[in-house]
Amino acid sequence: MHALLAAGETNRGALARSTGLSAATVATVVSDLLAGGIVTEVRLTSGRVGRPTTTLRLNGNRGRIVGVDVAETYVRAVVFDAALDELAQTEVATDEHHDEPDYVIDAIVNALDTALKAADATRDDVLGVGISLPGGMQHWAEVSVVVPNATWHHIDRLRERIGLPMVVDNPLKAIATAELWFGEGRRRSSMVTVNLGTGVGAGIVLEGTILRGSQNTAGEWGHSLLSFEGRRCRCGRDGCVEAYVGVAGIQRTLSEIDPGHPLAAEPMQREFIKALPAALEQVPPDPAVAETIERTARYLGSAIADLVAIVNPEMVTLTGWTAWALGDHLVPAVRLRVLQEAPGDSAADLDIAVSSVRGGSVATGIATIALERFLGDVGLLTTRVPTAL
Template sequence: MARAQLSAKLVVDGRVPQALALSPGGRWVAFVVAPVGRAGVHPVSDLWVAAVDGTGLPRRLTSGEAYDSAPRWAADSLSIYFLSDRAERGAAQLHRVGLVDGVVEAVTSWAGGVSGHLPLADPDLVVVIAADEPSAEDERAAEEDARWGVELVRATNRGLRLRNRSTLLTKVFLDGPLTRQDLVRSSGLSQPAVSNVVGDLIDEGLVVEAGAASSDGGRPSMMLRVAPGFAAVIGVDVGETRVRVELFDLAMTLLASSEYPLDPARTEPAAVAGHVLAGIEAVTTRAGVAAADVLGVGIGVSGVVEQGAQAVVHAQALGWDRVPLQRLIADGTDLPLHLDNGAKTLGQAEMWFGAGRGTRHAVFALVGSGVGAAVVTNGITYRGASSSAGEWGHTTLMYGGRACRCGARGCLEAYVGAEAIIDRYREALRGRPVPGDDEESQLAALVDAAAASATARRVLDETAGYLGAGVANLINLFNPERVVLGGWAAMALGDLLPAIRAAAGRQALRQPYEQASIQLGRLGVDAVALGAATLPIARLLASGGVRG
């Protein structure tokens, strides 16, 4: 059967390629159908990618598992061919999906096994599709694009190698030290592929051997880890009471830190940018790290961070509206900058290194002066349409309740944010001042007083109830495996955890509550800055170790 070129360009919309292309000589390069849940189109069941090297042999090929819904296509009669393979068995499987009048007519498979899925957003995926009765025009188009197809195969192979580098480098960074055999088992790549990639990473200084693994006999395997000195990263926590700047090596060892208190009544963006720049200079000077050795600066900040060419920040509680914070900081440094919401950077730190490890569905709640959350679903942070998802503190706890700094009434933050807790304690004391010079010392004074003061105890008990109700909302909405409470105020209120769990249990639906655990974060008050430092590292890992 002849195969015709139906489209000669690869289009990636940020989620899934939307292209049809033909590899010359019948060498299928890749296959993709449609994104799950796209309006009006259901994939031929989660059908993803197949890749073929220059010899026409399958290298890493995947497919979906069932064909439970019929996609719609413009063409009247098509046959889609794709391959799948399970690397450890070396068994290729050829599938044919026949469509008539845009509806799946038949699915035929020949031999072999099926492996797992590859990521959806992959710019190297190419569709191989064949028309049952190609027109002469289709045949001419295929011939004219043969040269393009050869280049496409080469580009796909380069993309596959970068993807393999990214996979192995990420595993070594997050789970190392690991042996080469560990990487073969966990990645699904062949032993030669792992050896080749690891050799390149060692030659480039990204990975180092870190001693021999224990052995019961025979030649011991060498352990691999990311080279700590390959680069340094800076993480910044722009909170509402202070700016914390920390410098780490690639083993996430803290090399230097610096803090700059903020007056809650004076949080002008220019002043905050000045503190960030001063902190960058201070920590690099103190640790003797040259700017050329800094991979980048990650910054976690309160409010909604609108991503773009240069991120802008919306923080109603601070009086910030479309503040060009990235530009303000970039005016004083040439280092790459990465901005995100502080709750999201805390969530990434806990997912990578702390209480979130091993989970795929989790919510990370940041309780400080303000309150926020990061929602992780299937291992990926949910951001929403404009990255404002997770503003947990501004969900309504009590309609028409206490005034919130955002301008609304009854927000959760107006009851459990550190500033709100202190205000409620002051009201309970009939206006008497709360001991302490700042929010952190005042909250500590409340916690200390609870042992002897019924008033302080009542305020803390109410706070546990409010937090428990807020956590119950998270459980009911997102069905997480784990809810992690972090931030400096959550750490200060750690003894309330049993009461928070009990309150959440009274408010949440029984089944999702019983499946979820509620824990304190494991990374302490540095979690936001640590997570911010992972932003440039995530870019490095995704690129397979290519700095840029």
């Protein structure tokens, strides 16, 4: 499945080569997938001499998968076909100052329905819905959003309102899945994807497998220390990475540099981040903003060096809306800082880049988890992937 998704169109011989499986195994798996309607084949004979070639691809028409990315400032629902090609998406802006469960559930249902309508799909077409909720999922049965402190015991209500096969996981697992299936994870055995937005975290892939940890909270690097007894983080701990490189942290850095700067008072995080590249690109560049980006790169580089020290991955990718907006301005300075700060030569061969998974890696990743779940439920995926719910 993984090889087929990565290749788009392929054939049995190429699948055997790319997976290292025997031709017989590939034939068996493909025939199961064909019988289940997951894969289609196209026979190409016209204009050719000799044996006809058979091309395989995922059968997008088998149904629809929806990925929902619930963030602090928006809910985005993306409708994919069963080959995980994007059909439509909807974004509902939410106010980061409200996080009451009903407010969030309303936004999820609203985004889902609007996106389905935009994709010309009905609920009957939907094979599965994946919902990414911020924070760690602590228990398989009782999902909690640990960051910020609010605890969610409202999954049953959400499930009822959605009324479709549903999986819930956290954005770190979603971005790791997206990177594993569609990004650098296809080529690397170990990598970390750093998610930068209101919240900050890391999706960790080791030996081709997503690191979940004993309570599915692995990757909460955003709440590891950057500075002992440093800035108070909204999670309650002092000195977390997120308090420096999350959007509120970046804004606080600007306030420290120039308390009177107009952007220091911008109430909406998305507007604040959008304004930064513009301020850098004006002539001359806004000096307080330039200094803010420089300090943020130092903070981020030091925090990524900690990941290198502990996990020593082959590559680090940056994703999330802050990374899309500021990546070009941050990456060179971050690279330099990581080289200086990682132990010994451990970062000498490390690649750091903005993720190549575009268009919302959280939504793409959580949809992939929903597709995996669906394939598992119909008995077509033997290596069952653990998901939170």
